[in-house]
Amino acid sequence: MLFLDLDNFKLVNDSLGHQEGDQLLVEISRRLLATVRVKDTAAGLGGDEFAVLLEEVGSAEEAQQVAERIAASLRAPADLHGKKFS
Numbered sequence: 001m002l003f004l005d006l007d008n009f010k011l012v013n014d015s016l017g018h019q020e021g022d023q024l025l026v027e028i029s030r031r032l033l034a035t036v037r038v039k040d041t042a043a044g045l046g047g048d049e050f051a052v053l054l055e056e057v058g059s060a061e062e063a064q065q066v067a068e069r070i071a072a073s074l075r076a077p078a079d080l081h082g083k084k085f086s
Contacts, residue, residue, distance in 0.1 A: 002052040002067055004032075004074075009048035020080060027078045035073040037066065 006028065013021040025048065032042050032050060041053040052070065057063045077084045 004050040006048035023080050024078055028074060031073045035070050
């Protein structure tokens with residue numbers, strides 16, 4: 001099981017509003033679903049927290065590879081209405 005919590009997400013809501021924050025969460029969700037393996041399950045836990053249930057993991061290295069792919073996809077800046085977030 002992987003747990004994800006977005007750093008400094010509160011700043012987005014506080015500075016740009018909840019609508020922009022929601023759009024960022026949608027983008028993060030899209031990236032997460034595009035990155036996990038088909039056999040895995042990704043879910044939002046509320047707010048800026050997510051979990052990924054890794055199925056059929058053969059080794060710690062395999063789990064680490066999935067986690068690294070997810071981290072790389074989330075590090076790329078998000079473009080929301082012409083504003084870049086990273």
